[in-house]
Amino acid sequence: MRSRxxxxxETTIRLVLFIIILFSVYIFFAGHxxxxxxxxxxxxxxxxxxxxLIAYDIxxxxxxxxxxxxxxxxxxxxxxxxxxxxxxxxxxxxLTHAFGHIDLPILGDISLHTATIFDLGVYLVVVGVTMTIIxxxxxxx
Amino acid sequence: xxxxxxxxxxxxxxxxLVPFFYKGFRRIHTGWFILPLPILLFVYFFSFISTTKSKExxxxxxxxxxxxxxxxxxxxxxxxxxxxxxxxxxxxxxxxYSIYYLSKDKEKLHNFYVYLLLFMGAMLGVxxxxxxxxMYAFWELTSFSSFLLIGYWYHREKSRYxxxxxxxxxxxxxxxxxxxxxxxxxxxxxxxxxxxxxxxxVIVTSPLFIPALICVLLGAFTKSAQFxxxxxxxxxxxxxxxxxxxxxxxxMVKAGxxxxxxxxxxxxxxxxxxxxxxxxxxxxxxxxxxSAVKQTDLKGILAFSTVSQLGLIMSLLGVGAASxxxxxxDDNIYVVATTAAIFHLINHATFKGSLFMVVGIIDHETGTxxxxxxxxxxxxxxxxxxxxxxxxxxxxxxPPFNGFLSKEMFFTGMLRVLEMDFFSFDSFAILFPILAWxxxxxxxxxxxxLVFKTFTGKYQPEKLEKKPxxxxxxxxxxxxxxxxxxxxxxxxxxxxxxxxxxxxALASILPSLVTEETGFMVHIYQWHGFNPELFMTLGxxxxxxxxxxxxPKWRRVYDLFPEKLTLNRFYDGAVERAQTGSFKxxxxxxxxxxxxxxxxxxxxxxxxLATSLFYKNALKVDTSELATIxxxxxxxxxxIVIAAVSILFAKTRLSQIILLGAVGYTVSLFYxxxxxxxxxxxxxxxxxxSVALFLVCFYHLPKLRxxxxxxxxxxTNAVVSVGVGIVVTLIxxxxxxxxxxxxxxxxxxxNTYEKAAGKNMVNxxxxxxxxxxxxxxxxxxxxxxxxxxxxxxxxxxxxxEE
Numbered sequence: 001m002r003s004r005x006x007x008x009x010e011t012t013i014r015l016v017l018f019i020i021i022l023f024s025v026y027i028f029f030a031g032h033x034x035x036x037x038x039x040x041x042x043x044x045x046x047x048x049x050x051x052x053l054i055a056y057d058i059x060x061x062x063x064x065x066x067x068x069x070x071x072x073x074x075x076x077x078x079x080x081x082x083x084x085x086x087x088x089x090x091x092x093x094x095l096t097h098a099f100g101h102i103d104l105p106i107l108g109d110i111s112l113h114t115a116t117i118f119d120l121g122v123y124l125v126v127v128g129v130t131m132t133i134i135x136x137x138x139x140x141x
Numbered sequence: 142x143x144x145x146x147x148x149x150x151x152x153x154x155x156x157x158l159v160p161f162f163y164k165g166f167r168r169i170h171t172g173w174f175i176l177p178l179p180i181l182l183f184v185y186f187f188s189f190i191s192t193t194k195s196k197e198x199x200x201x202x203x204x205x206x207x208x209x210x211x212x213x214x215x216x217x218x219x220x221x222x223x224x225x226x227x228x229x230x231x232x233x234x235x236x237x238y239s240i241y242y243l244s245k246d247k248e249k250l251h252n253f254y255v256y257l258l259l260f261m262g263a264m265l266g267v268x269x270x271x272x273x274x275x276m277y278a279f280w281e282l283t284s285f286s287s288f289l290l291i292g293y294w295y296h297r298e299k300s301r302y303x304x305x306x307x308x309x310x311x312x313x314x315x316x317x318x319x320x321x322x323x324x325x326x327x328x329x330x331x332x333x334x335x336x337x338x339x340x341x342x343v344i345v346t347s348p349l350f351i352p353a354l355i356c357v358l359l360g361a362f363t364k365s366a367q368f369x370x371x372x373x374x375x376x377x378x379x380x381x382x383x384x385x386x387x388x389x390x391x392x393m394v395k396a397g398x399x400x401x402x403x404x405x406x407x408x409x410x411x412x413x414x415x416x417x418x419x420x421x422x423x424x425x426x427x428x429x430x431x432s433a434v435k436q437t438d439l440k441g442i443l444a445f446s447t448v449s450q451l452g453l454i455m456s457l458l459g460v461g462a463a464s465x466x467x468x469x470x471d472d473n474i475y476v477v478a479t480t481a482a483i484f485h486l487i488n489h490a491t492f493k494g495s496l497f498m499v500v501g502i503i504d505h506e507t508g509t510x511x512x513x514x515x516x517x518x519x520x521x522x523x524x525x526x527x528x529x530x531x532x533x534x535x536x537x538x539x540p541p542f543n544g545f546l547s548k549e550m551f552f553t554g555m556l557r558v559l560e561m562d563f564f565s566f567d568s569f570a571i572l573f574p575i576l577a578w579x580x581x582x583x584x585x586x587x588x589x590x591l592v593f594k595t596f597t598g599k600y601q602p603e604k605l606e607k608k609p610x611x612x613x614x615x616x617x618x619x620x621x622x623x624x625x626x627x628x629x630x631x632x633x634x635x636x637x638x639x640x641x642x643x644x645x646a647l648a649s650i651l652p653s654l655v656t657e658e659t660g661f662m663v664h665i666y667q668w669h670g671f672n673p674e675l676f677m678t679l680g681x682x683x684x685x686x687x688x689x690x691x692x693p694k695w696r697r698v699y700d701l702f703p704e705k706l707t708l709n710r711f712y713d714g715a716v717e718r719a720q721t722g723s724f725k726x727x728x729x730x731x732x733x734x735x736x737x738x739x740x741x742x743x744x745x746x747x748x749x750l751a752t753s754l755f756y757k758n759a760l761k762v763d764t765s766e767l768a769t770i771x772x773x774x775x776x777x778x779x780x781i782v783i784a785a786v787s788i789l790f791a792k793t794r795l796s797q798i799i800l801l802g803a804v805g806y807t808v809s810l811f812y813x814x815x816x817x818x819x820x821x822x823x824x825x826x827x828x829x830x831s832v833a834l835f836l837v838c839f840y841h842l843p844k845l846r847x848x849x850x851x852x853x854x855x856x857t858n859a860v861v862s863v864g865v866g867i868v869v870t871l872i873x874x875x876x877x878x879x880x881x882x883x884x885x886x887x888x889x890x891x892n893t894y895e896k897a898a899g900k901n902m903v904n905x906x907x908x909x910x911x912x913x914x915x916x917x918x919x920x921x922x923x924x925x926x927x928x929x930x931x932x933x934x935x936x937x938x939x940x941x942e943e
Contacts, residue, residue: 027822030901035818037904043826050833070930073923080916095912099898111898115908118915122908125919129926130830136933138837 006055013055020048028123029116038119042126049131058138069131076124083118143201145215148185149269152178152262156255163251171250172240179233179261186217186225193219193645196655200271200335210332216271219645223483224268224392224399226642227490231391232261234619238498239383241616242505253293253381260286264392268399273322273332277315280364283393284311290388291380303376306712310363310373318360318400324353325407338406338652345410354408357400358417365397365451368425372708375444382501385440390447390497391490398451398486401458402650409462419459419558419573425452427576430583434692435699439500439510439595442587443493446536449580450489453551456573457482458650460554463561465651473654476647478554480663483646485547487638488535488630492544495623496532496591499525502616503595508606512590517600521609524617526596531624537588537685538581538678543630545678546665552577552674578677585685586692631667639663740861747864750872760871763878773814781807794839802832819903 028041052061087096099113155178162174192199199217206212217225236257243250263286266279284307292304322332328344329337337344344350361367366374377389388394401418408414429449436442461479502525503518504510519526531542538548558573602608630637643663648655669675688695730741754760784803791797809824889902889910899905907915 031904031908032898033900035822035901035903037819037901037907039907040819040822040826043823043830047826047829047833050830054833070927073926077920077923080919084912084916095916097897097909097912113898115897115899115905118908118912119904122915122919125923129919129922132926133929134834134837136930137834 038122042123046130073128080121152258156258170245183229214271218649220649235387238619256289300379303379307373314360314363321356361397361400371448378440386497422456427580433587481550488543492532492535495620498620502612512594514604516598519596533588537585634665761878
């Protein structure tokens with residue numbers, strides 16, 4: 001039941017979608033130093049997909065982005081708990097994070113954090129949860 | 142993590158692998174993969190015997206929650222080791238037996254062995270933990286695994302009933318034991334049993350001592366099926382027979398005995414402990430054996446017999462506790478009672494274990510356990526008959542079986558109650574030997590019923606489902622091992638058990654009697670002359686035979702007891718009333734309307750917060766440190782108020798959603814104003830997503846009806862909403878004005894880069910400093926999403942079915 005009378009919206013979204021998603025990825029990675037993080041990044045990605053849903057319908061979107069959002073949620077939880085529990089194997093308390101710096105040829109000084117993996121879990125859960133809820137309610141006719 | 146800790150949790154870890162064995166090797170019985178584990182553990186624990194024999198104790202600590210004094214301290218002493226050997230030894234035999242008992246084609250073996258390993262690990266944890274909280278955790282785990290095992294054939298109504306009953310009763314006891322543990326902690330400041338025992342003299346004067354004693358005993362009595370909590374054990378017989386042999390006879394029901402023995406040094410200072418343990422034990426002994434005679438189900442007989450034997454051990458522990466009131470071992474006439482308790486504990490495990498396995502064989506090969514249908518099986522199953530005879534005669538206390546030795550010692554212990562001159566025992570003391578003797582007569586009778594009603598008499602093939610034949614060899618190995626032990630222990634009790642197991646166990650129960658050079662010298666005699674004990678045994682045999690032969694004549698005694706007054710009736714009534722009562726109570730306020738729920742929630746919110754605000758005198762408005770209010774803030778606040786009020790008057794849902802969105806977006810502007818970019822971003826995106834969500838949801842709702850468009854004024858709702866607003870405002874103002882301690886923000890400012898190497902404080906708090914919050918929040922989010930998914934998809938599926 002796709003209506004064909006929102007050409008302008010569809011065209012704009014095709015452009016804007018990538019900008020939003022890229023921005024959300026940027027925000028996710030920037031999180032540790034500048035405003036952002038997994039939660040906001042995840043919500044923004046979900047927002048982008050919702051925009052896509054408004055322009056197209058659920059069936060089209062599920063063809064464009066064939067994710068199972070429930071599995072995505074579980075994967076996110078696995079990342080978060082895995083990072084937290086991983087600390088135990090290094091004989092430090094649960095949820096202790098580690099960080100370090102490495103020098104890469106072109107990119108220069110890069111800091112690495114296990115917190116980012118934890119945040120990736122948060123990101124995946126937020127996208128997964130939002131999309132699961134919207135998808136199930138939206139599909140229910 | 143030491144090897145000892147690993148040994149305790151090994152069954153729990155191994156349980157994870159069971160489903161893979163089951164799925165991967167369908168042709169091999171899963172039990173074969175499990176069997177090596179208990180054997181290995183048995184050998185491992187066996188190596189500790191030389192340690193405990195030399196009065197040494199192995200203690201290994203693994204920090205768990207050190208801040209609360211809760212650490213996984215594994216302690217191997219005489220008592221713990223004895224139980225550990227029982228658990229792993231009987232466990233190995235039971236698993237071997239179960240391989241032949243449970244068919245690999247029909248049964249869900251992976252479930253069975255997972256539950257069984259769960260139990261084994263939990264039980265090892267109970268007997269080897271020195272920390273009471275850790276022990277409690279394992280204790281409840283045994284209740285859960287017992288629940289799962291009783292309900293193993295969950296398609297049967299009676300299995301489910303029995304499982305629920307055992308769960309309710311033992312968990313009730315477990316919770317009260319937790320209360321007792323906490324009381325002990327309040328008195329001593331420690332959860333460690335070793336530590337608490339050293340303070341036993343001090344705490345006896347505490348007003349919390351008696352409540353702690355009663356709470357702990359409730360736990361022990363429910364678990365060990367003492368009267369009046371014994372009613373769950375006969376219903377637990379719905380479990381597969383290997384389980385009954387293992388959990389409900391040899392190990393789990395002895396956890397209560399273990400607890401009483403373990404805490405004897407703490408509580409025995411008080412006479413109440415002696416009284417309660419001894420009298421409940423002796424009455425349970427009598428009641429169990431008396432009730433066993435009227436049973437017609439073989440497993441029913443064994444269940445009541447277990448109840449009664451547990452009572453026997455319990456009463457011995459009670460009497461034995463009197464020995465702690467002597468200074469040393471010389472002339473200490475009550476040590477024999479505790480010795481008998483430990484000895485009988487071992488004997489009971491051997492003969493009752495073999496009897497359960499025998500009954501399992503009869504059930505397996507004939508299809509029934511009803512003694513009215515059985516009879517004359519002697520010719521079909523000669524080996525089984527021999528095993529049954531050894532077990533039952535040992536239970537009846539006949540030589541040359543180990544039951545005779547411990548029964549004699551039991552009589553000695555009970556006769557010595559007569560000499561007890563403290564705690565006003567003297568007036569009732571005569572009841573102990575009398576009840577002990579009467580109970581032994583009944584024990585003799587049901588032991589005879591067990592053997593002779595099944596194996597002799599008329600063979601009734603028409604009542605049996607299958608043609609009986611001897612069991613396969615594999616099924617016979619375990620009972621044969623146990624039955625041989627019954628005889629071997631009779632002939633060599635001292636060289637096998639006295640020094641190796643019994644006296645180290647005594648040293649743990651009665652630690653104050655052990656000095657550096659003297660230990661407990663345990664001597665068990667087959668023959669000790671013509672003394673009162675021997676005449677009591679002879680009397681039991683004579684009267685027992687007489688009563689067994691005249692059983693049909695006096696059987697009607699059992700009808701005298703009115704059906705209405707039985708404990709089972711009482712239990713069923715209580716469970717039913719609890720269900721209907723709570724259902725009615727819940728229904729009175731859960732009316733299904735979200736509006737009334739919100740009214741409840743917010744009314745509670747106002748009452749509790751406003752009360753504590755005024756009661757604690759926290760209301761305070763301090764305007765000295767406020768920033769000036771600018772024009773932007775005023776404008777935004779006005780915007781929010783206007784948008785919020787307009788929602789009430791909006792005609793369509795769409796405009797309501799948009800107005801609600803307006804409120805949210807304006808709030809995020811506030812964050813921008815107050816320089817909180819993270820919050821502003823989050824709020825913006827959240828608003829966007831939730832507006833989308835609302836739109837998706839409202840698509841499904843019916844259109845607002847015309848008559849509802851006119852907003853009617855509802856006083857309650859108005860009061861509640863205004864109240865919430867006022868309370869929240871007051872709390873915000875008071876929170877700002879009251880400063881009891883310095884703010885934590887300085888800590889974050891200093892440490893965000895130092896400790897977490899991040900620059901964005903908000904995000905560092907989220908993922909690092911308060912990572913636990915985030916972890917649980919995303920878990921809750923995931924659960925909520927799955928809940929919504931399940932609710933909607935299930936409803937769809939149901940609609941399609943219709």
